[in-house]
Amino acid sequence: MQTSNGKKAQKPIRDLIFLPVFSLFRRNPGIFALFYKGVNRTLDKRLLPGKEADMKNAFGGEFDDEIRHIVPTLRKQGVFLAKNYFPNDFLGQAREYFENELRDFDINDTGRFDIEVKDEIHSAQTIKTKVLTDRKTKSVFTGFDSYELHGRRRIRHYDYAHLPPIIEQIYSHKKLIALVSTYYQYPVYVKEVVFERLTPGLSHEPWHFDRTRDQFKVMIPLTTVGLDNGPMTYIPGSHQFTNALAESYSGSFTVNGEQPYLVSKRLADLPRDRVVCTGQPGDAIFFDTLGVHTGSRCQVNHRDVIVVCFEVRSPKNRLFTLMGLKN
Numbered sequence: 001m002q003t004s005n006g007k008k009a010q011k012p013i014r015d016l017i018f019l020p021v022f023s024l025f026r027r028n029p030g031i032f033a034l035f036y037k038g039v040n041r042t043l044d045k046r047l048l049p050g051k052e053a054d055m056k057n058a059f060g061g062e063f064d065d066e067i068r069h070i071v072p073t074l075r076k077q078g079v080f081l082a083k084n085y086f087p088n089d090f091l092g093q094a095r096e097y098f099e100n101e102l103r104d105f106d107i108n109d110t111g112r113f114d115i116e117v118k119d120e121i122h123s124a125q126t127i128k129t130k131v132l133t134d135r136k137t138k139s140v141f142t143g144f145d146s147y148e149l150h151g152r153r154r155i156r157h158y159d160y161a162h163l164p165p166i167i168e169q170i171y172s173h174k175k176l177i178a179l180v181s182t183y184y185q186y187p188v189y190v191k192e193v194v195f196e197r198l199t200p201g202l203s204h205e206p207w208h209f210d211r212t213r214d215q216f217k218v219m220i221p222l223t224t225v226g227l228d229n230g231p232m233t234y235i236p237g238s239h240q241f242t243n244a245l246a247e248s249y250s251g252s253f254t255v256n257g258e259q260p261y262l263v264s265k266r267l268a269d270l271p272r273d274r275v276v277c278t279g280q281p282g283d284a285i286f287f288d289t290l291g292v293h294t295g296s297r298c299q300v301n302h303r304d305v306i307v308v309c310f311e312v313r314s315p316k317n318r319l320f321t322l323m324g325l326k327n
């Protein structure tokens with residue numbers, strides 16, 4: 001990289017060490033597989049002898065019954081559909097917030113929004129899309145100008161000092177935090193809460209996993225999710241690393257943080273079962289984002305969901321951060 005006065009910019013020593021390692025991983029998925037399995041075996045508490053059944057949680061006892069019901073299956077499958085997990089008052093508030101944000105607005109309203117045009121990579125295509133930031137509420141709207149983004153309209157909220165009460169509730173939701181931290185046996189925190197309306201779009205999402213590090217999501221339907229309005233589909237067990245995934249994972253070992261997609265010929269090497277995540281408002285769809293999943297195309301009406309994304313303070317994630325890996 002050149003700076004304006006022509007001097008070579010300082011490259012961090014880290015990149016000097018790890019860029020050749022990343023390049024080796026991408027060229028040789030077998031070596032990558034050895035590395036990744038070694039990391040999992042030594043840095044993932046769930047895989048340590050005697051820890052498999054560990055159900056300790058930071059809130060000691062309060063949510064034990066539910067956690068014991070959900071976590072063992074979740075560890076095995078990577079996905080769990082929980083019925084009636086969120087009460088009606090929560091749903092009512094969430095819907096009211098969302099409808100209010102979606103109320104007719106002009107996507108070119110420069111009085112209300114800061115408008116930027118950004119590249120978004122979708123299905124290996126780069127699509128220019130508008131990012132609208134409401135100057136007053138700091139809500140960030142994407143996908144409102146482009147059906148190419150699979151009809152995905154998203155609202156995020158980054159003004160942590162003034163979070164709307166419903167989002168505040170999600171950020172500090174003890175029951176969810178207890179569940180996710182028990183699953184990993186490491187502390188977790190909510191990184192992002194996304195409200196999303198999926199409308200009929202051009203195509204489905206490709207099969208993918210979100211990142212190569214530990215990350216967890218909870219999808220909360222606000223509308224009925226049936227087969228025709230875009231349910232997510234998850235391959236149970238695919239969150240456990242196998243050689244079939246090495247090529248796809250190793251490809252994401254770059255410092256740029258590229259979204260890792262499944263190398264499509266590998267789909268045949270993964271388990272054949274599918275969990276189709278249909279559900280009712282208030283259900284919770286828990287999933288480990290290392291597992292392979294896809295969003296299907298919405299064909300009729302729309303699908304409203306909240307997606308809560310958890311970051312995990314696991315040694316594996318710390319190691320990957322140290323290595324400069326963005327994804």
Ligand SMILES: O=C(O)CCC(=O)C(=O)O
Nearest residue numbers: 210231232294295296307
């Ligand atoms: O919206 C969907 O059904 C897919 C969602 C997804 O891929 C994700 O949240 O990571």
Ligand SMILES: [Fe+2]
Nearest residue numbers: 208209210293
């Ligand atoms: Fe995903």
